[in-house]
Amino acid sequence: MDTAPTATQEPEEPGCPGVPGPSAEPDRFSDVQASAEFGELRRAQRSFAFPLTLAFVTWYLLYVLLSNYAGDFMDTTVVGHINVAFVLGLGQFLTTFLIAWWYSRHAAAKLDPRAEALRARLEGGE
Amino acid sequence: MTGDLHTLALGHPLAATAGAGEHRTLIITLFSVFVAATLAITVWAGRQTKDATDFYAGGRSFTGFQNGLAISGDYMSAASFLGIAGAISLFGYDGFLYSIGFLVAWLVALLLVAEPLRNSGRFTMADVLAYRLKQRPVRTAAGTSTIVVSIFYLLAQMVGAGALVALLLGATGEGSRRWIIGLVGLVMVLYVTIGGMKGTTWVQIVKAVLLIAGTLLITVLVLNKFNWNISSLLGEAAKQSGKGEAFLEPGLQYGKDGTSKLNFISLGLALVLGTAGLPHILIRFYTVPTAKAARKSVNWAIGIIGAFYLMTIALGFGAAALVGPKTITASNESGNTAAPLLAEEIGGGAGSTGGAILLAVISAVAFATILAVVAGLTLASSASFAHDLWANVIRRGRTSEKEEILTAKCAAVVIGAVSIALGIFAHRLNAAALVALAFAVAASANLPTILYSLFWKRFTTQGALWSIYGGLISSVTLVIFSPVLSGNPKALFPGMSFDYFPLANPGLVSIPLGFLLGWLGSLLSREQPDAKKYAELEVRSLTGYGAH
Numbered sequence: 001m002d003t004a005p006t007a008t009q010e011p012e013e014p015g016c017p018g019v020p021g022p023s024a025e026p027d028r029f030s031d032v033q034a035s036a037e038f039g040e041l042r043r044a045q046r047s048f049a050f051p052l053t054l055a056f057v058t059w060y061l062l063y064v065l066l067s068n069y070a071g072d073f074m075d076t077t078v079v080g081h082i083n084v085a086f087v088l089g090l091g092q093f094l095t096t097f098l099i100a101w102w103y104s105r106h107a108a109a110k111l112d113p114r115a116e117a118l119r120a121r122l123e124g125g126e
Numbered sequence: 127m128t129g130d131l132h133t134l135a136l137g138h139p140l141a142a143t144a145g146a147g148e149h150r151t152l153i154i155t156l157f158s159v160f161v162a163a164t165l166a167i168t169v170w171a172g173r174q175t176k177d178a179t180d181f182y183a184g185g186r187s188f189t190g191f192q193n194g195l196a197i198s199g200d201y202m203s204a205a206s207f208l209g210i211a212g213a214i215s216l217f218g219y220d221g222f223l224y225s226i227g228f229l230v231a232w233l234v235a236l237l238l239v240a241e242p243l244r245n246s247g248r249f250t251m252a253d254v255l256a257y258r259l260k261q262r263p264v265r266t267a268a269g270t271s272t273i274v275v276s277i278f279y280l281l282a283q284m285v286g287a288g289a290l291v292a293l294l295l296g297a298t299g300e301g302s303r304r305w306i307i308g309l310v311g312l313v314m315v316l317y318v319t320i321g322g323m324k325g326t327t328w329v330q331i332v333k334a335v336l337l338i339a340g341t342l343l344i345t346v347l348v349l350n351k352f353n354w355n356i357s358s359l360l361g362e363a364a365k366q367s368g369k370g371e372a373f374l375e376p377g378l379q380y381g382k383d384g385t386s387k388l389n390f391i392s393l394g395l396a397l398v399l400g401t402a403g404l405p406h407i408l409i410r411f412y413t414v415p416t417a418k419a420a421r422k423s424v425n426w427a428i429g430i431i432g433a434f435y436l437m438t439i440a441l442g443f444g445a446a447a448l449v450g451p452k453t454i455t456a457s458n459e460s461g462n463t464a465a466p467l468l469a470e471e472i473g474g475g476a477g478s479t480g481g482a483i484l485l486a487v488i489s490a491v492a493f494a495t496i497l498a499v500v501a502g503l504t505l506a507s508s509a510s511f512a513h514d515l516w517a518n519v520i521r522r523g524r525t526s527e528k529e530e531i532l533t534a535k536c537a538a539v540v541i542g543a544v545s546i547a548l549g550i551f552a553h554r555l556n557a558a559a560l561v562a563l564a565f566a567v568a569a570s571a572n573l574p575t576i577l578y579s580l581f582w583k584r585f586t587t588q589g590a591l592w593s594i595y596g597g598l599i600s601s602v603t604l605v606i607f608s609p610v611l612s613g614n615p616k617a618l619f620p621g622m623s624f625d626y627f628p629l630a631n632p633g634l635v636s637i638p639l640g641f642l643l644g645w646l647g648s649l650l651s652r653e654q655p656d657a658k659k660y661a662e663l664e665v666r667s668l669t670g671y672g673a674h
Binding site: 094 | 220230237374380383395418552661671
């Protein structure tokens with residue numbers, strides 16, 4: 001395994017299903033990478049994670065910018081001593097929790113089964 | 127400025143609390159119990175630590191929940207507990223903004239980094255980069271930035287630890303402060319060298335439980351006092367702050383002028399992008415058996431850390447309402463003792479038994495927090511030194527596992543000694559600058575390379591080197607020429623002025639630069655990206671095939 005991270009001569013860990021040997025392997029990886037099933041897995045991961053990352057980073061930066069430059073709006077009272085800024089701040093907590101939950105649900109439904117199927121195929125093909 | 131958040135560095139005598147000897151005895155007793163218990167756990171864990179996987183990754187035997195607690199323990203440093211509570215108590219809403227950045231940042235780790243890293247790496251961050259890029263230069267770069275980030279973070283905690291411990295124990299003298307820094311350093315080295323990752327993880331878990339329990343207790347007491355009405359808590363805090371409703375609105379700390387607003391954006395960017403590049407956080411993903419467990423542990427961490435930061439609202443505004451900014455600043459200029467002071471107040475006030483007990487409990491929790499975080503940092507940096515720099519770069523993979531672990535232990539001793547020395551001699555350094563710098567360096571030097579190597583097929587070794595070194599050098603250089611080091615009375619060298627860069631945090635410039643250099647370096651590189659290696663990395667990182 002020339003440049004792979006396991007270049008030291010450490011023994012294979014017990015219970016680790018046949019860690020692939022040196023460079024005869026990569027062609028198989030290219031085949032898998034080009035397969036339709038892998039394409040689906042990659043798409044399911046990227047089409048979910050990338051836009052969502054963009055969305056929450058934008059939402060967070062928007063919040064920072066509003067705090068900086070939209071004082072009047074943020075100072076508006078909602079109820080009692082609670083203002084818009086405070087509500088939006090709590091909103092950041094809420095969206096963080098929701099996104100974490102949503103992603104985990106997506107991963108369990110769309111990513112894990114595909115990843116497991118591909119892994120089983122790779123392990124079976126040795 | 128960032129200086130106001132985690133400035134645990136300055137040794138102001140703790141006028142209001144440290145006087146009574148009974149507090150001191152109680153604090154020392156509780157803290158000694160913590161140290162004794164955790165050292166016992168460490169020795170027990172050390173007996174089970176046999177190979178490199180045990181030492182670096184705790185045998186990958188932790189559950190998602192356990193690791194979620196340990197991540198929380200690693201992440202909620204003294205800066206979070208004391209710094210944010212203090213910042214809220216003095217700056218109201220602007221202090222609360224920190225909590226949000228620190229939490230949202232976890233989504234980057236969850237969505238993009240934790241699972242692929244767990245699937246494709248082994249012990250360190252550089253493992254993932256070394257997969258498809260030229261191993262030796264990339265490991266050298268990643269190892270260097272790991273150690274730089276960790277040392278800055280470590281130094282911040284050490285400086286803070288010394289000041290805080292000395293403050294709360296009433297030992298403000300120079301001699302006792304040094305002695306205490308040395309003791310903290312010694313205990314942290316013991317954790318790491320004896321217990322490895324297994325011991326360190328258990329220390330984090332114990333500490334996280336204590337911290338959450340302590341914070342929850344104070345929160346319940348505070349909210350109970352205000353009949354569980356947040357609005358009246360905020361109203362009283364605003365009234366006592368002497369700033370009225372402005373205390374609840376943005377801008378008290380960061381709204382002074384255009385520069386301080388830009389500085390705030392810069393800090394916000396560093397916080398939200400820094401977490402997923404912090405080496406001591408990244409190596410935690412290796413302590414669980416699968417990517418699914420890594421996901422679960424981040425979910426637990428988000429829940430725990432989120433709940434904790436929500437409670438900092440009660441802590442901070444509670445301290446403002448019940449203790450008042452005058453008493454807080456009299457004790458510590460930057461508010462770092464707000465949480466312990468609030469504990470004393472809510473327990474019945476100074477001089478009462480309840481007050482003394484709660485103060486002692488919260489202070490002991492704060493010490494435990496510092497100890498656990500420095501242990502995590504020491505482990506991350508010594509692991510990277512032994513695994514990346516020593517085993518794979520210097521010895522070119524011709525080491526035995528035993529030699530590598532021994533090297534890591536020696537590195538931990540050296541790093542411990544260096545941070546003790548720095549903590550003693552550089553105690554004038556501003557801890558805030560160091561923590562913010564650690565986040566900024568992590569976001570500029572580590573995150574772009576991690577993301578590019580996982581997700582971009584055209585990424586090359588040159589791109590990685592440009593990005594890591596470019597991000598590292600630019601962020602450190604900008605801090606050198608920032609107001610943190612010179613040009614004002616609060617700076618490290620107040621007498622000099624070479625503050626050519628106006629922002630205290632370099633993130634706004636250095637983070638985009640890190641990403642840009644990674645992209646440019648790859649496009650301009652003559653080396654063809656290795657498609658086969660990328661296929662292997664991509665397949666492994668997404669499927670978990672052949673994961674260690």
